[in-house]
Amino acid sequence: VNYSIYLNTPSNTRLAVITNYTSLHYVRSVNQVGTLVFTISKSLIDSTFLKKDTRLEIWRSVSSATEYLETKTQWFVRNIQYNYDAQLYTITALCALTILDRRIIAYDTGTSYSDKFGFPATLIQLYVIENLGSSVTDSARNWSSFISVPTPTLDTFSSTQWQQSRKNLLSTIQDIAQDSAQNDAPLFFDMEYDPGSKLFTFLT
Numbered sequence: 001v002n003y004s005i006y007l008n009t010p011s012n013t014r015l016a017v018i019t020n021y022t023s024l025h026y027v028r029s030v031n032q033v034g035t036l037v038f039t040i041s042k043s044l045i046d047s048t049f050l051k052k053d054t055r056l057e058i059w060r061s062v063s064s065a066t067e068y069l070e071t072k073t074q075w076f077v078r079n080i081q082y083n084y085d086a087q088l089y090t091i092t093a094l095c096a097l098t099i100l101d102r103r104i105i106a107y108d109t110g111t112s113y114s115d116k117f118g119f120p121a122t123l124i125q126l127y128v129i130e131n132l133g134s135s136v137t138d139s140a141r142n143w144s145s146f147i148s149v150p151t152p153t154l155d156t157f158s159s160t161q162w163q164q165s166r167k168n169l170l171s172t173i174q175d176i177a178q179d180s181a182q183n184d185a186p187l188f189f190d191m192e193y194d195p196g197s198k199l200f201t202f203l204t
Helices: 120-131 169-182
Strands: 002-008 014-018 023-027 035-041 055-061 075-083 088-095 115-118 160-163 190-194 199-203
Touching: 035 055, 115 120, 120 160, 120 169, 160 169
Parallel strands: none
Antiparallel strands: 002 014, 002 055, 023 035, 035 088, 055 075, 075 088, 115 160, 190 199
16 A cells, blocks of 8 residues: 655645655544644655645555545645654644634624524534635635535434524534434534545535
């Protein structure tokens, strides 16, 4: 099994493909922000590539089979450390769900944007599309050019009511999913990346 690390700029332009590194570890958990850590010798990477929000992709291949994007995500660099004695960089990155963790539900209580009633999966999709996607009221917060939020494809069997104003977006949808699971209707979500279109898709 071979793993390659693709490096892209924060604006998603390809910088390099790394096949020689010291270590690579990553963890994805259901409905959580995953973490990736890799180390590499100073001599094997251009240090100017290492910036916050540099994007990483992990591509996996087995023997002569076509390589594929591992866990269908990009990782956003958040921390860079350098060990002078070992001359090694240690880079820590977070999976694409971190995008949701950077947003709040930026609406006042008592509006249709903050107060909702319906199926849990539908509520999650609405909170995301209204705070990140095409239905956001502030154009500066509209990221629909690179994040797609499709019409909900999964509805659980009971309706729920939520009132969320000025709360963290990721925490809110995690709470909705957890409440749904406690009512015997597990609900999962993720931000998948398509390297062909260079678009993210939020899915439940």
